Amino acid sequence: MVLEDLDPSHVWKIFETVLTATPRSSKKEEKIRTAIKKWVAVQQKNGMPLTLTEDAIGNLCIKKSGTIGKEKISPVILQAHMDMVCETDRLGGFDFDTKPIPVRIQDNKEWVDADGTTLGADNGIGIALILGLLVDKEIAHGPLEVLLTVDEETGLTGAFQLNVDSHQLKGKHLINVDSEEIGAITMGSSGGGDTIFERQLQWIKAKRDEKKEFFQFHISGLRGGHSGGDIHLNRGNAHKIIARVLKELMKTVKINLCEWNGGSKHNAISRESTITFATDSEDTKTIEEFFQIQKDTLKTYYDTISYRDNEAIEPNFKMEWQKTQSRSFISYSNTNEIISTANIIHQGVIEFSPSMKNLTQTSNNFAIVRTSDSKLEFVISTRSSIDAELISFRSALEDIGKWGGWKVIQLPSYPGWIPDPTGKFLQFIKKQYEELLGKEVKLKAVHGGLETGVIGAIIPGIQMVSIGPDIQNAHTPMEKLKIEDVGVLYRLLKKILENFK
Numbered sequence: 087m088v089l090e091d092l093d094p095s096h097v098w099k100i101f102e103t104v105l106t107a108t109p110r111s112s113k114k115e116e117k118i119r120t121a122i123k124k125w126v127a128v129q130q131k132n133g134m135p136l137t138l139t140e141d142a143i144g145n146l147c148i149k150k151s152g153t154i155g156k157e158k159i160s161p162v163i164l165q166a167h168m169d170m171v172c173e174t175d176r177l178g179g180f181d182f183d184t185k186p187i188p189v190r191i192q193d194n195k196e197w198v199d200a201d202g203t204t205l206g207a208d209n210g211i212g213i214a215l216i217l218g219l220l221v222d223k224e225i226a227h228g229p230l231e232v233l234l235t236v237d238e239e240t241g242l243t244g245a246f247q248l249n250v251d252s253h254q255l256k257g258k259h260l261i262n263v264d265s266e267e268i269g270a271i272t273m274g275s276s277g278g279g280d281t282i283f284e285r286q287l288q289w290i291k292a293k294r295d296e297k298k299e300f301f302q303f304h305i306s307g308l309r310g311g312h313s314g315g316d317i318h319l320n321r322g323n324a325h326k327i328i329a330r331v332l333k334e335l336m337k338t339v340k341i342n343l344c345e346w347n348g349g350s351k352h353n354a355i356s357r358e359s360t361i362t363f364a365t366d367s368e369d370t371k372t373i374e375e376f377f378q379i380q381k382d383t384l385k386t387y388y389d390t391i392s393y394r395d396n397e398a399i400e401p402n403f404k405m406e407w408q409k410t411q412s413r414s415f416i417s418y419s420n421t422n423e424i425i426s427t428a429n430i431i432h433q434g435v436i437e438f439s440p441s442m443k444n445l446t447q448t449s450n451n452f453a454i455v456r457t458s459d460s461k462l463e464f465v466i467s468t469r470s471s472i473d474a475e476l477i478s479f480r481s482a483l484e485d486i487g488k489w490g491g492w493k494v495i496q497l498p499s500y501p502g503w504i505p506d507p508t509g510k511f512l513q514f515i516k517k518q519y520e521e522l523l524g525k526e527v528k529l530k531a532v533h534g535g536l537e538t539g540v541i542g543a544i545i546p547g548i549q550m551v552s553i554g555p556d557i558q559n560a561h562t563p564m565e566k567l568k569i570e571d572v573g574v575l576y577r578l579l580k581k582i583l584e585n586f587k
Contacts, residue, residue: 088189089198092569094576097218100125104217105210106187106200112169112240114183115144119168122146122213122234129221136220139253145244147253148232150220159228161257162586163548164219164579166212166264167238167537171351171561173310176202192566199566207567208560209238212263215576219583227583231257238264238537239353241280242500245540258548259511261582262538265554266315267530268571269523272552273512274531275539276314276446277476278469279499280352280453281483283427283492285462289414290342297367300344302360302410303328303377307402310357312561313451313467314534317355318435322388322400324348324359325452325464329428331380331405332361336422339369339376342415343424349454352467353535354561359455364415374407381405424462427490428452431466436479439471439531442505446533448475450483464492469533471502503539503550505531511549518581519553522574553578 089098104125110118119140126138126148137149146168152159174180180203188201199205216232219225233255235244265272292298305324311317325348332341341363348359365373388400415421432450439445447470454465466483470476480496487494506512507529519527538550555571558564 088191093573094218096221097214097572097576100217101211101214102189105214106189106206109172109182109185109187109206110169111172111182112237115168115236119144119146122168125217134221141247141249141252143244143247144236145248145253146234147255148220148234150230152228153226156226156228159587160259161229161231162583163231163233163255163257163260164216165233165235165260165262165537165541166209166216167235167244168213169237169239170206170208170210171204171239171354173351173354173561173563174203175563191569196570197566197568200563203563204561205565205567207557207565208266209264211557211567211572212554215263215572215579218576219579222580225580225583228586230583231255235537239351241497242535242537242540245537246500248541248544250545255545258545259586260538260541260548260550261515261579262536262550262552263554263575264536265532265552266557266560267554268556268568268574269525270528270530271512271515271519272532272536273507273509273529274471274505275503275536275552276469276471276533277473277500277502277539278467278535279476279480280497281466281468281480281487282495282497283464283466283487283490284495285424285492287416287461288420290417291414292364292412298364298412299367299370300362300364300410300412301373302362302408303332304358304360304406305404306358306406307404308355308357308400309564310355310562311559312534313353313355313449313453314469315532315560317449317451317533318446319394320392320399320434321355322403323433323452324356325428325455326431326433327384327405328359328361329425331377332363332425333429334380335373335376336425339365339372340418341365341421342418343421344413344415345457346455346462347457349465351561352453352465353451354453355451356453357562362410362413363421364412377405377407423490427486427492428455428464430486431464437475442531445471445531447471448479449533450479469535471531471533473502500535501539501543503536503542509549512551514586515551515553515582518585519578522578522581
């Protein structure tokens with residue numbers, strides 16, 4: 087083990103041997119469900135009174151009765167999600183289906199991360215903390231209902247299809263362990279929904295007497311990040327950079343799109359994007375000179391030092407191009423419509439909250455571009471803490487798509503979680519937290535989507551909070567988890583359960 091000397095040891099052991107040992111991309115949670123069920127079976131064999139149920143979508147519920155004298159207290163629901171975002175920046179890629187996460191402790195001994203991949207602390211450490219509580223014999227607690235959901239990252243599917251009756255959930259107080267900041271309690275989150283632009287492609291082959299050159303244009307090295315929590319940081323979006331550059335190029339040169347691919351997750355800011363296009367041979371020199379000018383311009387901008395972290399906005403920005411082999415392409419007019427649409431799609435913050443300082447209220451992320459044999463798709467993810475604003479912007483997206491000649495598919499949206507700073511459960515958690523830390527704890531809402539909004543709609547009257555240790559750069563290969571905070575969170579959860587009445 088790599089993490090065996092960290093504290094609390096049994097929590098880190100669960101994190102390493104169960105969670106990082108089992109990468110779990112969204113919609114591929116079979117292996118992690120199996121691993122957790124095996125873990126529960128071992129604890130049952132060792133005398134721990136646990137019961138486990140699984141609903142039709144794959145959510146797991148582990149229950150444990152209250153300790154002596156606390157059997158009749160209202161149950162507390164402890165909730166986390168099983169899936170993770172699987173991203174790598176290794177040159178040869180990484181096989182998340184068969185290999186464990188290459189977990190490591192950084193040289194500074196302050197953080198745990200992974201070697202060239204996402205760590206999966208979002209939300210693996212939440213699960214490890216919760217499972218650790220179940221087997222801790224030193225805690226006096228009321229009944230516990232542990233809810234572990236599937237497919238949070240790509241649509242909150244597990245939360246949407248949660249079967250309360252199947253699990254016989256009785257708790258009306260829920261602690262979601264999926265936040266990423268120590269010393270803060272999340273009390274609200276955004277809703278959101280995805281929009282897909284789809285276009286059928288009509289392929290053309292170059293005629294024998296046509297002199298065509300083919301270029302591959304590639305953007306890479308961007309930081310990426312979470313399309314909720316990082317959307318306000320001015321980070322580059324690879325698709326938008328390609329659209330910007332090519333739209334300007336098309337003012338003087340005609341090009342024909344062959345293929346465009348980039349991005350893989352609806353909730354991640356795109357780090358890489360590659361487009362291939364055809365052009366007349368006589369325009370080759372013009373294109374190469376134009377690309378060099380654009381590269382220099384963009385590099386100058388992305389080298390700007392951000393006041394937020396005193397680093398360049400995109401220190402590793404790369405813009406590359408090369409000639410490539412000939413292939414089929416689409417017409418100039420269709421190419422122009424595609425590039426123009428991409429250029430129009432908004433990327434980033436649309437509006438900040440008028441009531442909560444520095445909180446992004448509404449945003450849009452141009453997440454994925456993909457080309458198949460017969461069609462091209464854009465996947466666009468919109469978030470807002472105000473349902474009416476979400477509806478309004480998605481309606482505008484629909485208009486953009488239809489005017490651009492696209493088939494527009496709008497997937498169902500999920501609700502936000504409306505903050506209630508006066509809630510009794512929230513105030514109880516705040517008191518426990520502040521007593522533990524010896525200082526004031528902040529209450530906040532986040533721009534990311536949390537399952538609490540969906541669960542709150544399914545279980546009327548439920549009171550909820552979300553807490554977690556410091557996790558930075560979630561959804562990217564730079565993801566890291568602060569070691570000290572895991573111990574703090576574990577002590578907090580123990581304190582909450584012991585004092586909850």
